[in-house]
Amino acid sequence: MAIPAETAMTISVNQVGKRYQQHWVFKGLDYTFENGKQYAILGANGSGKSTLLRMLAGMQSPNKGTIEYNINNTQLSTEKLFQHVSFCAPGMDIIEEMSLKEFLTFHFTFKKILNGFTVDKIIEAMGLQKVSHKFIHDFSSGMKQRVKLAQAFFTQTSLLLLDEPCSNLDLQGVQTYQDWLKQYSHNRLIIIASNDEREYEGVHDLISMQDYK
Numbered sequence: 525m526a527i528p529a530e531t532a533m534t535i536s537v538n539q540v541g542k543r544y545q546q547h548w549v550f551k552g553l554d555y556t557f558e559n560g561k562q563y564a565i566l567g568a569n570g571s572g573k574s575t576l577l578r579m580l581a582g583m584q585s586p587n588k589g590t591i592e593y594n595i596n597n598t599q600l601s602t603e604k605l606f607q608h609v610s611f612c613a614p615g616m617d618i619i620e621e622m623s624l625k626e627f628l629t630f631h632f633t634f635k636k637i638l639n640g641f642t643v644d645k646i647i648e649a650m651g652l653q654k655v656s657h658k659f660i661h662d663f664s665s666g667m668k669q670r671v672k673l674a675q676a677f678f679t680q681t682s683l684l685l686l687d688e689p690c691s692n693l694d695l696q697g698v699q700t701y702q703d704w705l706k707q708y709s710h711n712r713l714i715i716i717a718s719n720d721e722r723e724y725e726g727v728h729d730l731i732s733m734q735d736y737k
């Protein structure tokens with residue numbers, strides 16, 4: 525159930541800065557994210573955690589500096605990054621006009637399912653077997669969050685980017701998230717943007733956005 529070692533991802537962030545209009549959100553960020561490790565990006569509201577995560581996902585560009593992706597020591601272009609990244613964030617939409625089973629089946633027609641899993645096994649891991657044929661738009665916000673997390677964790681990608689992963693989750697949902705973080709992190713680079721300790725318990729390195737003002 526692990527990510528193959530040959531897809532090991534490393535990210536080098538070199539003197540990166542981001543501004544909106546004239547306001548620099550952060551600057552001078554130098555960091556190397558290594559395969560197989562977990563990182564948490566911490567900071568006050570508005571400090572730029574989500575912005576940094578979107579940049580690492582290739583969804584936004586830095587105004588200063590560069591971000592380089594390496595797979596197995598070969599540089600990866602941002603165009604090819606998509607197939608290696610799973611991204612889960614509060615503002616991210618999922619297709620709600622599908623049942624849970626239809627949605628996951630559709631998703632895995634264009635992204636590879638994690639080794640050892642099937643759509644039914646994922647639904648079981650989420651604890652949502654009873655609602656697998658219900659439309660996602662009828663799910664509670666916590667159930668939708670489980671769907672987003674499952675979509676990220678159970679896709680065979682080397683880079684997992686999680687923004688506020690426990691949003692809307694109840695205690696059992698938080699426990700499930702923490703279990704997945706332990707179980708499905710092997711050979712993966714995981715970066716979590718968070719203000720909630722439960723989301724980053726036991727991660728290797730903490731990055732404070734306050735250091736890059």
Ligand SMILES: Nc1ncnc2c1ncn2[C@@H]1O[C@H](COP(=O)(O)OP(=O)(O)OP(=O)(O)O)[C@@H](O)[C@H]1O
Pocket residue numbers: 544549567568569570571572573574575576719
């Ligand atoms: N598209 C945008 N246009 C202009 N300003 C933006 C845009 N997106 C974010 N910002 C600003 O950039 C700053 C950082 O926002 P960001 O959402 O990255 O912070 P955050 O640390 O994730 O905050 P929170 O903890 O509240 O989620 C904020 O001041 C925000 O208003």
